[in-house]
Amino acid sequence: xxxxxxPPSVSVAPGQAARITCGGNNxxxxxxxxxxxxxxxxxxxxxxxxxxxxxxxxERFSGSNSGNTxxxxxxxVEAGDEADYYCQVWDSSSYYVFGTGTKVTVL
Amino acid sequence: xxxxxxxxxxxxxPGGSLRLSCAASGFTFSSYEMNWVRQAPGKGLEWVSxxxxxxxxxxxxxxxxxxxxISRDDSKNSLYLQxxxxxxxxxxxxxxxxxxxxxxxxxxxQGILVTVSS
Numbered sequence: 001x002x003x004x005x006x007p008p009s010v011s012v013a014p015g016q017a018a019r020i021t022c023g024g025n026n027x028x029x030x031x032x033x034x035x036x037x038x039x040x041x042x043x044x045x046x047x048x049x050x051x052x053x054x055x056x057x058x059e060r061f062s063g064s065n066s067g068n069t070x071x072x073x074x075x076x077v078e079a080g081d082e083a084d085y086y087c088q089v090w091d092s093s094s095y096y097v098f099g100t101g102t103k104v105t106v107l
Numbered sequence: 108x109x110x111x112x113x114x115x116x117x118x119x120x121p122g123g124s125l126r127l128s129c130a131a132s133g134f135t136f137s138s139y140e141m142n143w144v145r146q147a148p149g150k151g152l153e154w155v156s157x158x159x160x161x162x163x164x165x166x167x168x169x170x171x172x173x174x175x176x177i178s179r180d181d182s183k184n185s186l187y188l189q190x191x192x193x194x195x196x197x198x199x200x201x202x203x204x205x206x207x208x209x210x211x212x213x214x215x216x217q218g219i220l221v222t223v224s225s
Contacts, residue, residue: 033211090210096154
């Protein structure tokens with residue numbers, strides 16, 4: 001089965017950039033999506049197709065994908081960005097795979 | 108406005124059955140692939156099942172294959188998940204999700220809690 005690995009936590013000061021990695025075997029050959037989930041709420045798609053943003057998602061959210069690592073970058077972090085973030089891909093053998101999740105804490 | 112509303116959750120004993128429903132509105136339900144995703148308390152997201160727009164293709168996670176059945180009724184704009192032989196490890200919030208671009212989940216319901224316990 002295909003596995004996606006994320007760091008359990010990332011801490012960042014307000015106004016700085018947060019970078020969340022998602023590691024997987026040759027993930028650069030797959031299409032990566034990212035979700036934000038705040039406590040008690042359903043996940044929200046923040047980046048799709050590696051680097052596109054749904055309407056209503058701030059430009060501060062961006063994504064990249066190459067080699068064995070995909071990255072979600074949140075620029076100019078705000079207190080409201082504090083949440084859990086999950087990467088996700090579609091794999092022909094495992095179908096839909098989510099990453100282990102990263103808790104972003106704004107200091 | 109796209110809306111997905113789950114129902115049918117609750118407390119069930121191990122070995123029991125439960126049927127979840129997801130009522131869709133605000134879009135042409137019959138045109139979209141749909142999924143169920145779950146989240147155990149304090150844990151991450153786990154994909155559960157997929158159904159194509161026609162209903163002819165269904166996928167399941169290994170953890171539920173043979174016990175869960177996904178279905179849809181386009182005349183009622185509804186998605187279903189029949190869950191049999193439930194186990195304690197099936198305890199989770201279950202979300203229905205509408206598929207978007209290239210395997211992403213663009214819209215989610217608010218989730219419904221299923222608790223499997225004696």
